[in-house]
Amino acid sequence: MARGRAASYAPGRFAMSLGLLILLSLALGVAAWLLFMWTVKSGQYDDPEGPKYRMMDDDDEPRDRGRRR
Numbered sequence: 001m002a003r004g005r006a007a008s009y010a011p012g013r014f015a016m017s018l019g020l021l022i023l024l025s026l027a028l029g030v031a032a033w034l035l036f037m038w039t040v041k042s043g044q045y046d047d048p049e050g051p052k053y054r055m056m057d058d059d060d061e062p063r064d065r066g067r068r069r
């Protein structure tokens with residue numbers, strides 16, 4: 001019985017699968033890094049706090065609410 005089980009084990013197939021999974025994980029990691037670098041260069045993280053404070057600022061001039069002079 002032990003011999004039949006050992007005969008079905010294919011070390012070449014295991015190594016090939018492991019190599020494929022390593023290459024796939026490296027490719028996904030490089031793709032994620034490139035996407036992150038693109039977002040940094042495009043300014044996505046420049047001022048994450050600014051918009052919430054900018055909406056609280058008062059306007060310099062009061063708006064005319066439809067009054068005609």
